[in-house]
Amino acid sequence: MIFFKWFFKISPIRLISPIGPLAQHFRFPRGSRKGGLLLTRTVLYYAHSTGEWNVEKWKKILRDALHDPAELAERFQLSADELRKVGKVFPFRIPRPVLERIGSPGDPLFLQCVPDGRELTASGDLLDDPLGEVRFGKEECIVQKYPDRCLFLVSGECAMYCRFCTRKRKFRAPFRVGKKQIDEGLAYIRAHKELRDVLISGGDPFLLDDDRIEYILKGVRAAEHIRIIRIGTRTPAMLPERITVRLVRMLKKYHPLYVNVHFNHPAELTGPAIKALNRLAEAGIPLGSQTVLLKGVNDDPEVMRELMWKLLEARVKPYYIFQCDLIYGTEHFRTPLSKGIEIVKALRGWSSGMANPHFVIDLPRGGGKVPLVPDYLVKAEGRFRTYCNYCGEEYLYPDLDDTPGKD
Template sequence: MEQWQKDIKESIDDVETLEKMLGVPAEEVREIVEQYPMRITPHVFKLIREKGDSIWKQVVPTAEEDHPDAACDSEDPLHEEKDSPVPNLVHRYPDRVLLVITNQCPIYCRFCTRKRFVGSPGTLTPENLKQVVDYISAHTEIRDIILSGGDPLMVVDMLLERVLKALRAIPHLEIIRIGTRVPGTLPSRITENLCNMLKKYHPLYMNLHFNHPDEITPEVAKACGMLADAGIPLGSQTVLLEGVNDDPEVMKRLMQKLLSIRVKPYYIYQADLVKGTHHFRTRVEKGLKIISALRGHTSGMAVPHYVIDAPGGGGKVAILPQDTLLYLDDDQAIVKNYEEKTFKYSQPNVPKEVNKDAASFWVVPHDTD
């Protein structure tokens, strides 16, 4: 048994151990955990400093998960099951698909988009994999696949390689991506054997899930370094969470720390409308405030896209502060920077009949004098 598998066995995954280790009364959360499984790895347990801190809130179940939610909340708010042509595969965008290869995760985030099934038994079977390969092979417009779950790195190397090898045999499938929270919550899983196996299947990318700067530890930095040294470009995905990271300074420290361990900030997600997660959601204005606070106040490399994954399967929609482009016409653009100063940018001279893009933009009129 490898060290990471021992760490999983030593994780907190029952209410009696939770009560013993963290003082949470077992009877308060027993029904919650029966519905929505819990797992806290030894690594994450060590990061908890006090009750209710930013790490605690992400992993410790609470009775709030069973409170009546907003009417719009759903078990499957992104309509993934509706967009699933074969089991385990989601095909929403024209040229890319998402493949769920396991329901298991190193930890079970209390705000998870797939709260409805993560933690339940289930791993991609050879029969399922054949259906997936047959579907992708028949749809030559698909050039990009994201391995997700659960967490793809929770399966052993041999099974993960079986999936990667089958996908790499599809000629028109150019890019493979892996979405994972393992490096930040189970860093012992990132081994030399895993890295040596992964680098045989380039171009391979990884998006890593981090929500708070306290998650960036020396062990995590080492794990990310091993992946980066294997030639895997690393990006980050962060969920905006009430009381966890909904603060511009906290988010700035997280993004800066990610860059320092060779992870490029990619997305900040507005929390999805998932049943049982209402207490985690912030107003969209908070996300806009955070993006405005990042721009110009830290490296552009540290500024991710802020997105809402549109309810009902509409896909990701980038949300931007609306006051940076103040005016646009055939002659000039007027823009505002992070210091609230305005600047004029002269447009190149192009005959109006050639400038086909002019009617594509609408900007609130601005006094140019």
């Protein structure tokens, strides 16, 4: 206590990064000792209370992330040679805070982020580009499959490389998106007046610096025909430190802006993750979740129910459960379609409708998304339909007679 009293009495103002930029929010007369002390105290309080004093912490976590096969092999008693072979096809990166939460080989986080020799196994059903993004590519970083919206790929980097990634093909060689590609994408968006909705993805857009993100958002928003901007990110789950006050303050200038987050297991909703989600929500940014159905990770109705409820409590609306895409090297993650139907059926009625996402498959070679739903129809007799509810109880519903010529 004595030290802090002494510090606040005599400490000069030395505004250096990352505290320095905060000075712009405060104005005092030059030479004002009183103002200077108040500025020091205010900045220190502001920085402590918001976490902005550590605004660059996320970059350090990213730099320190585990990507060494030998270290990973030693930690979990794995084959370093196998890790190297898989890593040449699709690299790995595990942030240290995520690494510390992995209990043992086989737990949900381990399966998602640690390379597996089975990734090198080919299957006739699996594809290099299952979503047909090459086929529907318009510019180097634009994909347009639907009439009124497009995908804008602005980053070639992720905080953690998911082993089931849809875009594995892009990471075999360094995948860089520079200003030239961004400007070409913005020009495409401006030129195509039929577009109303732009989904900004990557990689992970939030691994770009704030000024680059703002450059992109400002460019998209300048196209008057664009009504909605969406950003897809996994940083709240894998690098929550990235969701800084400064980032969120910038994002809220570009409403209507939606953020789709990616969570696959309840264990990913840590305290820092929930704090990051709350920070986005408090800025008025609607949040939706996307979850990939993965064997051994979340292919269990109870696990999925807990995940959906935790997301809803964190102010995230469960949006999609995706059947794992038909990516080369992901056979060990796949589940039968019936498993997804079973899970959706287990959610319906036993969880709030707000906690019930759509279960969808992305049709091969760019066919687009198709929702799959349980069939509750038991039988149809004339205009009467018998349905079963979530408890399995049967109820008769009188339909209207739609025979032509009848009222």
